[in-house]
Amino acid sequence: MTSLRTRLSRLSLTALLLVGLALPTGAQEGALGVNEQLKLLGLLTNARVSPTGSYMAGQQALKDLRTDEAARYMAAAAQADWDNPLLVERAFIAQAADGQIAEAAKTARRLLELETGNELAQMISATEALKERRYTAAEQQFAEISVETFSGVTAAILRAWALIGLDRKDEADALLQEIGATGLDDFLIFHRALMAEAAGETKSAIRLAGQAFENEPNVARVTQVYASMLANAGQFDEAADVIAQFESQGLTHPLVTEVKQAVEEERRPGIFTANVQIGAAEMFHGLGVALARDGSPDIALVFLRLGLYLDPKADVIAVAVGEVLDRVGQAEAANRIYESIPNESPMKPAAVVRFAHNLDVLGDGEEALRRLGNIVATRPDDLDAVFTYAELLRFDEQYEKAAEAYTKALELTGGNRNGDWAIYYTRGMSYERAKQWPKAEADFKRALELNPGQPEVLNYLGYSWIDMDMNLEPALDMIEQAVEARPQDGYIIDSLGWAFYKLGRIEDAVTTLEQAVTLLPNDPELNDHLGDAYWQAGRRLEAKFQWTIAADVDEVGNVRERVAAKLANGLSQDVASQ
The missing domain is CATH 1.25.40.10 (Tetratricopeptide repeat domain)
Known part of the structure; x- marks a missing residue:
């Protein structure tokens, strides 16, 4: 049989709607026109300490999201020509992407001295004020950003958080109502719930969180917050129902599980929005995740770093940063993030699994399999770990063992969720490579029952039939x-x-x-x-x-x-x- 190795895709079980912010950064090709490039190079040539090499190296590093190198190179270039707005701009973006928010804010302030109106620079400077509880300054700076743009809408919501810090909730509500009138009301409900909680308006917070959950019952963060609010109010049965509804979709999440344990013990999990910084951090978290899914990892990384700056204990944001770095091939940098997650954190198990997976990416497949094998042995109910272990076994061409691990994953999920098509598909590939075709064929058919029309499965099954000179006409229909x-x-x-x-x-x-x-x-x-x-x-x-x-x-x-x-x-x- 013709090899199918080139057709195998590395699937993941972990799998809004906002347009990405167009930033003139080195992370985007063609960001500078020819004339602008020549102008910049001319300025570099006349600089006291020529930063040309640093700039060029920083551009490439920023494009690759090697953010530590990008920040270092761009800072060197900017320091050599502190009056060049192009260099200063790239320096603060690189610093923000690397999580050096205090340095980025300082550089952003310099850019605003040279060139007023840079919205991202204004946002970073205002976020620093929000972090330092200088709410009046933050509110004023956020207000300077036009609400007509994506960054302006983001700034307006953050401005509302600054108003919460100033005990001016009525003004915050009016501001969000104004933004919601543009069609974003459903998106804002969750933040209105958090603001009500931060202001001590428990009944209003629960009502709004309930609306957010009704809109998005499959979002772990919304489920966690709503169930926590109910449990904090002593409504443990209602909280348990919310979690059960989330889990009935075949979904799990460490933070939801943590709340579930508290609810089962009739223990109040504690207020989520303990301060303005946590609420504002959640704004950056939600947008960062959305932008990453939208294919804008550079901007997503800046937003997630801002969220982590405001709430350094938000391990879920740290893991999200690691996942963005994973997607762009920066496995070493991602692993540094995963290692930084405290052992007592509910997110640590997920971080450990991702760390082990990245060892395989970095070329140490044997150690990756060893670590994941240990994780699965000690946490046999950890679906993420079991599935990832199965994937690595398949990549290592240990097909029979991979099929066994996929079977364990299906036992954990029940095998009837729509999303389980991916597990049947990958188990089917393992059976096919292990020359157990009847089992493989059954899995491919089951995957199509759960996800009719899935092109990867249609192609794999159709191609396999064709390669074995069987069911040629049905196979052709599938492939078409x-x-x-x-x-x-x-x-x-x-x-x-x-x-x-x-x-x-x-x-x-x-x-x-x-x-x-x-x-x-x-x-x-x-x-x-x-x-x-x-x-x-x-x-x-x-x-x-x-x-x-x-x-x-x-x-x-x-x-x-x-x-x-x-x-x-x-x-x-x-x-x-x-």
């Missing part, structure tokens, strides 16, 4: 559905081309496989398939050229071994199965 959902996925396009090839539709196979190779020009499997199609179409020289490419780019050796005979003898005129 997958192509419709993912028209730019080279692997799925390849599957469609290979289906045409197996069905003897050589002209269609050639056209489709050419498209796949255009999308993924250096994949040996795809080049090999196109070579076969060319040969059957009578295009012998082009076939040998594609087989040669397949052999050259094959790093594993399987395809190279396969095409050697083809390069020597070609194929028969009949469509060949592999």
Whole structure:
């Protein structure tokens, strides 16, 4: 059977709506026009201490979100030319992304001296005032940011928090009502609940938190806060019902579990919004997570760092910072965050699992498996740990053990949640690689029952059938559905081309496989398939050229071994199965 390794995606079980803030930072390509770049380089050349190298290194580091290096390089460049707003701007952004908020605020103030109106600089400076309980200064600075922009809406909510600090809740309510009139009322309900709690208005806080939960019953933070408020008011049965509703969706979260334990013991978990800083930090937390999901990791990181600055004990925000760093490939930096989580924190187990996973990313798969194996042995009910362990076993090609671990994960979830399709799918891949096809086929079908039309599953099952010369017409239908959902996925396009090839539709196979190779020009499997199609179409020289490419780019050796005979003898005129 043709190798399917290139088709395996690393799935995760951990899996609003705001447009990202466009920042002129080095984290975005093309941020500076040619003339602006030349102007900047001219300024650098005339600087007393040439910061050109620091600037260029900082630009690349910021783009990669190597924030510690970016902050160091950009600070050096800015210090060498403290009157250059472009350098100062990049320095404060890099410092903020690295969590150096006090330094970023100082640099931001310098930027505002040079160039008024930079909204992010204003926000960071005002956030420093909020942290230091200088609420009057914070309120005034946030008020200077126009509410017409994304950053302005954010600033307005933070301004409301400053008003709470000044005991001017009526003004805070009026401000949020004004913002809510623009269509953001549902988004603001949760923060109105937190503000009411901070102001000691318990009944109002519970009512608003209930509305927020009704809107988003699957959000762990909303569930945690609402259940906590109910339990603090002695309404333990109602709190238990809220948690049960959350868990009935197959959802779990360490912070919800912590509240659940308190509720079961009829113990008040304690006020969530103990001060203005915690409430404002939650604003940055929510937006940071949303921006990360929206594909803006640089801005998300700045917001999450601001949240952690306001509430250093918010371990859930620290883990979110680590997850953003994970997504951009900064495993070492993420692991430093995970290591910093206190052992007594409810978030520590999740941090330990992510730390172990990153050891595999960093090349120490053996140690990663050892640590995760220990975690699973001591915490067999930890779904995150069990699933991650299964994933690493699969990546390590220990397919039978991986399937056993996925089975344990399904035992924990019950196997009937919509989201369980991912576990059936990955267990199916493990069974397929372990040459237990009947079990694999059953899992793929179950995954499609839970998530009909899922393109990865459709492609995997369809391609497997085609590769085994079985169910060719149903397989073609499946793959065509997958192509419709993912028209730019080279692997799925390849599957469609290979289906045409197996069905003897050589002209269609050639056209489709050419498209796949255009999308993924250096994949040996795809080049090999196109070579076969060319040969059957009578295009012998082009076939040998594609087989040669397949052999050259094959790093594993399987395809190279396969095409050697083809390069020597070609194929028969009949469509060949592999």
